[in-house]
Amino acid sequence: xxxxxxxxxxxxxxxxxxxxxxxxxxxxxxxxxxxxxxxxxxxxxxxxxxxxxxxxxxxxxxxxxxxxxxxxxxxxxxxxxxxxxxxxxxxxxxxxxxxxxxxxxxxxxxxxxxxxxxxxxxxxxxxxxxxxxxxxxxxxxxxxxxxxxxxxxxxxxxxxxxxxxxxxxxxxxxxxxxxxxxxxxxxxxxxxxxxxxxxxxxxxxxxxxxxxxxxxxxxxxxxxxxxxxxxxxxxxxxxxxxxxxxxxxxxxxxxxxxxxxxxxxxxxxxxxxxxxxxxxxxxxxxxxxxxxxxxxxxxxxxxxxxxxxxxxxxxxxxxxxxxxxxxxxxxxxxxxxxxxxxxxxxxxxxxxxxxxxxxxxxxxxxxxxxxxxxxxxxxxxxxxxxxxx
Amino acid sequence: xxxxxxxxxxxxxxxxxxxxxxxxxxxxxxxxxxxxxxxxxxxxxxxxxxxxxxxxxxxxxxxxxxxxxxxxxxxxxxxxxxxxxxxxxxxxxxxxxxxxxxxxxxxxxxxxxxxxxxxxxxxxxxxxxxxxxxxxxxxxxxxxxxxxxxxxxxxxxxxxxxxxxxxxxxxxxxxxxxxxxxxxxxxxxxxxxxxxxxxxxxxxxxxxxxxxxxxxxxxxxxxxxxxxxxxxxxxxxxxxxxxxxxxxxxxxxxxxxxxxxxxxxxxxxxxxxxxxxxxxxxxxxxxxxxxxxxxxxxxxxxxxxxxxxxxxxxxxxxxxxxxxxxxxxxxxxxxxxxxxxxxxxxxxxxxxxxxxxxxxxxxxxxxxxxxxxxxxxxxxxxxxxxxxxxxxxxxxxxxxxxxxxxxxxxxxxxxxxxxxxxxxxxxx
Numbered sequence: 068x069x070x071x072x073x074x075x076x077x078x079x080x081x082x083x084x085x086x087x088x089x090x091x092x093x094x095x096x097x098x099x100x101x102x103x104x105x106x107x108x109x110x111x112x113x114x115x116x117x118x119x120x121x122x123x124x125x126x127x128x129x130x131x132x133x134x135x136x137x138x139x140x141x142x143x144x145x146x147x148x149x150x151x152x153x154x155x156x157x158x159x160x161x162x163x164x165x166x167x168x169x170x171x172x173x174x175x176x177x178x179x180x181x182x183x184x185x186x187x188x189x190x191x192x193x194x195x196x197x198x199x200x201x202x203x204x205x206x207x208x209x210x211x212x213x214x215x216x217x218x219x220x221x222x223x224x225x226x227x228x229x230x231x232x233x234x235x236x237x238x239x240x241x242x243x244x245x246x247x248x249x250x251x252x253x254x255x256x257x258x259x260x261x262x263x264x265x266x267x268x269x270x271x272x273x274x275x276x277x278x279x280x281x282x283x284x285x286x287x288x289x290x291x292x293x294x295x296x297x298x299x300x301x302x303x304x305x306x307x308x309x310x311x312x313x314x315x316x317x318x319x320x321x322x323x324x325x326x327x328x329x330x331x332x333x334x335x336x337x338x339x340x341x342x343x344x345x346x347x348x349x350x351x352x353x354x355x356x357x358x359x360x361x362x363x364x365x366x367x368x369x370x371x372x373x374x375x376x377x378x379x380x381x382x383x384x385x386x387x388x389x390x391x392x393x394x395x396x397x398x399x400x401x402x403x404x405x406x407x408x409x410x411x412x413x414x415x416x417x418x419x420x421x422x423x424x425x426x427x428x429x430x431x432x433x434x435x436x437x438x439x440x441x442x443x444x445x446x447x448x449x450x451x452x453x454x455x456x
Numbered sequence: 457x458x459x460x461x462x463x464x465x466x467x468x469x470x471x472x473x474x475x476x477x478x479x480x481x482x483x484x485x486x487x488x489x490x491x492x493x494x495x496x497x498x499x500x501x502x503x504x505x506x507x508x509x510x511x512x513x514x515x516x517x518x519x520x521x522x523x524x525x526x527x528x529x530x531x532x533x534x535x536x537x538x539x540x541x542x543x544x545x546x547x548x549x550x551x552x553x554x555x556x557x558x559x560x561x562x563x564x565x566x567x568x569x570x571x572x573x574x575x576x577x578x579x580x581x582x583x584x585x586x587x588x589x590x591x592x593x594x595x596x597x598x599x600x601x602x603x604x605x606x607x608x609x610x611x612x613x614x615x616x617x618x619x620x621x622x623x624x625x626x627x628x629x630x631x632x633x634x635x636x637x638x639x640x641x642x643x644x645x646x647x648x649x650x651x652x653x654x655x656x657x658x659x660x661x662x663x664x665x666x667x668x669x670x671x672x673x674x675x676x677x678x679x680x681x682x683x684x685x686x687x688x689x690x691x692x693x694x695x696x697x698x699x700x701x702x703x704x705x706x707x708x709x710x711x712x713x714x715x716x717x718x719x720x721x722x723x724x725x726x727x728x729x730x731x732x733x734x735x736x737x738x739x740x741x742x743x744x745x746x747x748x749x750x751x752x753x754x755x756x757x758x759x760x761x762x763x764x765x766x767x768x769x770x771x772x773x774x775x776x777x778x779x780x781x782x783x784x785x786x787x788x789x790x791x792x793x794x795x796x797x798x799x800x801x802x803x804x805x806x807x808x809x810x811x812x813x814x815x816x817x818x819x820x821x822x823x824x825x826x827x828x829x830x831x832x833x834x835x836x837x838x839x840x841x842x843x844x845x846x847x848x849x850x851x852x853x854x855x856x857x858x859x860x861x862x863x864x865x866x867x868x869x870x871x872x873x874x875x876x877x878x879x880x881x882x883x884x
Contacts, residue, residue: 083874094766101768108789109777115787159641160814162806181629186636192643193809195651197784199595202638202646209636216633217613231575237612238605240582242598245555247588252783255591264770275766278478288880364485364671367762371667372493373768378773379504385648386590389510391503406685409587411558418556419601 073294077303080292084276085307095272095308099315102264106257107327113251117145118200121155121167124148128175133215134186137208138168144204159191166190166201168208178216186212211410220455246330246415254329258414259383259407261319262342266349266403267374269312273353274370277306277444278363286448297445301437305350316342333413337423348402348433359438361447362454378400405429468694472701479672480705483762489668493660494713500719501656506725508649513596514542516551516560523571525608529582532604533564539600561587562597574612586670592648642728642813650727654813655781657722658805661714661740662747663772665706670755670764677759682850699836711745718808730815739807739821739828746800746828749835756842779805803827805825 068076085091118236124131125423139146147164149155155167168188171177186209190202214235222229247254280286293300320338329437331338353370359435360366377384380398387398405426414424447453480486499876519526542560545551551563563585573580584601586594606848610631617627643650659846718740722729729736758764777783778796787797795803807824810816818825849856861871 080877083877085870086876087871087878090760090763091765091778098767098770102774105774106777110783110787111789112787115784117786118784119786157816158819160816160820162780162809178633181631181633183629183635186634187639188636189639189641192640192646193651193654193813194781194784195648196782197786198640198643199646202640206636206638209634213632217630220630220633233579234613234616236609237577238573238577238580238582238608240584240601242606243583243585244583244588245596250588250594252461255588256783258771266775271765271769275762279762283879285879288878358617364761365488366486367765370493371765372497375769375772376500377500383590384652385505385508386510389507389592389648391506394504404813406830409754412556414557415587415589419700422556450746450862 068294070294070296070299071185073132073292073296073299074303074306075166076292077289077300080289081276081304081307088334091276092311094270094275095311096292096315098268099261099265099319103261103319103322106261107193107253110256113249113253114143115200115252118143118165118197118204119147119163119203120144120165120205121147121149121158123150123152123155123167123169125172126170126174128177130175131170134168134170134208134212137205137211143200144336156189159189160449161384162191162194164191165194165197166205168205173404192221215302240357246332248330255383258323258329258410259381260378262345262410263378263381263403265312265316265319266345266377266401267408269346269349270307270353270356270374271367271369273305273308273350274357274366275363276308276414277354277357278361278366280359281453282453284451286451290445290448297441300448301441301444305354309346309350313343316346319409330422331414333417334418337413337419339411340427341406341413341423344409344427344430345402345406348405348430349437351433352402354437354444358437358444361444377403380404381407383407402430465697468697469701469704472698476702476705479676480668483672483675484670485671485675488672489664490709490713493664493667494717497660497664498717499724501660501726502653502721502727503529505649505653508652509645510596510648511537512539513562513593513600514560515539515562515564515597515688516543516545516554517541517601518545518548518563518565519552520547520568521570521572523574525574526566526570529566529604529608530564532607533600536600536603538596538603542687542704555585555587557611561589561593564601577616613750637656642809651781653722653727654809655776655779655801655805657718658743658801658808659772659776659779660717661710662750662775662799662801662804664713665710665744665747666751666754666768666771667764668770669706670758671761673755674758674761674763674867678761682846698843699749699752699839703752703839705746706748706751707745710747711741714740714744718812720835722812725866729812731811731813732817735818735821736808736812738818739804739811739825742825742828742832743800743804743807743814743827746804746832746835749832749839750800752839753835775799775801778802781805781809797831800828800831813836 118172122135122138124135135148137147138144149158149167152169153163157169158164168186170186171184174184174186188205190198190205192198217235218231221234226234244250280289289300290297293303317339320335320342324331324335324338356370356373357366358371378389380401381403382398387395409423409426410454412426416422473753480490517530519530527812529539533539543551543554545554548563548565551560554560555563565583565585567581567583570580570582582601584597586597588594613631614627617630618624622630638644715737719729719733719736755764767769778792778799779801780788785793785796803824807821807828810821811818812826864871
């Protein structure tokens with residue numbers, strides 16, 4: 068039999084395994100499909116609106132009513148009135164409020180008399196996005212309030228309207244959000260977290276696929292089908308899984324950047340390459356792990372511990388440089404980290420090959436990892452001399 | 457008669473409890489999950505997320521105005537905690553190049569007329585370009601530049617009012633007529649890691665318990681044993697004994713592991729723990745009981761040792777988002793809101809934050825504790841139902857297998873052919 072025929076035989080055998088134990092397919096496609104639907108529908112709003120913010124109005128004047136109306140009018144905040152600070156504070160402790168603001172007694176009189184009253188606000192940063200939204204909105208409100216008071220003062224002094232604006236707001240910052248112009252959390256979180264989920268599934272399913280040959284004692288037959296070549300055995304198995312995962316990954320890219328119009332600055336071809344390389348790199352990592360630990364239960368446990376850590380080490384939520392120096396270098400050991408960097412280079416900055424060649428090389432290097440342990444895997448497959456359970 | 461029943465009940469309960477405990481301790485894989493994941497993971501996560509704040513985000517400045525106001529603005533930005541001026545560029549192209557090379561994480565651009573406009577008392581514009589590859593970069597770019605802008609505005613207004621003949625005191629009264637005080641009581645530095653780690657801790661307890669229990673259930677099934685077979689002499693009774701006997705073993709074990717994860721490991725890394733120890737401990741005890749029954753119910757469907765990892769390794773990520781601490785719970789679509797009720801962490805995390813981080817008492821966490829109690833009772837009921845189901849399946853094993861094989865054959869799957877292809881003819 069030629070190499071191609073043997074490769075075909077191994078691939079057909081792998082398809083039979085998938086048919087025989089459908090858990091494989093559920094693990095790979097079902098899990099990914101569920102997570103894709105989950106994340107894309109959970110954050111479909113993009114930015115959380117109507118964040119609950121308490122208002123303790125101790126002044127009950129026209130000015131405090133104006134503050135309330137100004138806050139309530141914004142899309143980002145929903146105002147809940149409270150009689151006292153302790154009530155608002157209790158609700159914030161319960162996690163029902165993302166923040167509250169206290170308008171002190173005598174605010175209106177103090178403003179009129181230029182006594183500079185102080186508005187106090189509290190935000191709940193344990194609910195990160197909600198708390199940050201509330202903080203941003205309350206800060207804007209204070210600045211708007213300052214502007215309103217200043218405008219009244221200047222009108223009283225006889226300033227012209229156009230002059231007033233230039234004095235109140237002499238400097239304006241125009242903010243441009245590169246790669247995510249509407250500051251949409253879905254655009255930010257979903258592409259990265261779902262790629263992480265795919266990496267996790269690739270690693271765990273591949274470890275399962277390679278190590279169960281030992282667990283069920285079918286490894287010798289696998290070698291027989293491959294003409295006693297470990298390269299053909301591994302290649303045939305990988306062929307099937309690469310096809311399955313790449314199909315899932317490519318459909319995912321088309322869905323996000325095509326149908327759902329997630330922003331992508333560069334040429335989309337780079338994203339397909341990025342996905343393809345990440346899948347191959349994850350397969351490389353998984354195979355290497357099985358070669359080093361050819362015991363099903365251990366390899367899967369280690370693979371689970373490793374791949375779940377991948378989210379953290381991606382650096383898209385907490386950037387790597389914010390981590391302790393001793394942890395930073397480890398980020399390199401996770402394919403999804405390189406995937407993310409390449410996505411940033413192409414999706415946000417469109418920097419072409421010059422921007423992502425390092426990531427391409429890093430991802431490619433994962434594919435060479437298993438070459439070192441193929442001999443070890445082959446002898447494990449032949450002698451089956453590792454614990455099965 | 458009644459005493460004999462109680463005696464038998466306790467004896468059965470005790471035997472089941474001891475048996476489960478022995479099984480846990482004897483299984484290497486489960487011990488790896490409980491000990492390695494339970495003891496090392498909290499340390500690892502706390503270590504990796506130690507810090508959680510980004511200081512001095514590198515920013516490039518393109519100053520076409522090159523006036524004293526723009527230079528002052530740049531200097532002040534450099535002095536903030538959030539921003540470090542890493543490069544001064546001649547034009548936007550150069551700055552864009554630095555952004556692409558990831559040397560800077562934002563650009564501040566002063567147009568050529570910046571100084572002139574300020575001198576003429578016209579509104580001047582500055583452009584800030586934020587790197588959206590990570591929100592923390594963007595947050596720093598925004599906070600740093602906006603805080604300096606507000607400060608600059610005050611300075612300019614002071615100069616302006618003084619120039620218009622106001623005394624120093626009068627001018628300063630006009631500027632900032634409304635003061636503010638900004639408090640972040642639970643997380644004063646807006647530390648990203650603190651909020652994240654707090655939720656991750658409880659997810660860890662739930663998932664480690666679930667994975668461990670599922671591995672044991674899968675192993676039992678592979679070895680043709682069952683996690684819940686009722687002794688024949690009980691004539692179909694004894695479900696509660698099995699659930700409580702097994703449950704006590706896990707619960708006791710997790711009182712140790714869970715306390716370590718949620719109370720000791722944050723203390724090691726110096727995270728704020730403002731709550732009363734016994735309040736937090738009591739809440740965790742209830743939460744862990746909830747997790748025990750939750751794990752019992754969902755592990756029933758695990759048939760092989762490793763299946764749980766292949767199928768359900770993504771659950772902690774989904775469960776984390778369903779706690780509502782990242783994407784806020786009030787912005788959930790209705791379906792996911794109800795879906796989140798499946799997980800003990802949905803309520804547990806909120807109760808834990810209220811008690812341990814916000815420093816509230818039991819009356820603050822009352823609502824969440826009520827939810828956890830309800831969930832525990834429901835899962836207990838389902839756990840008993842699962843034991844019943846398992847016994848029914850055990851008694852109808854052959855029939856079910858035949859039905860399953862028939863269904864697969866009807867779908868055109870050649871089972872014998874597949875097995876031959878996978879295992880060969882003379883293997884095993």
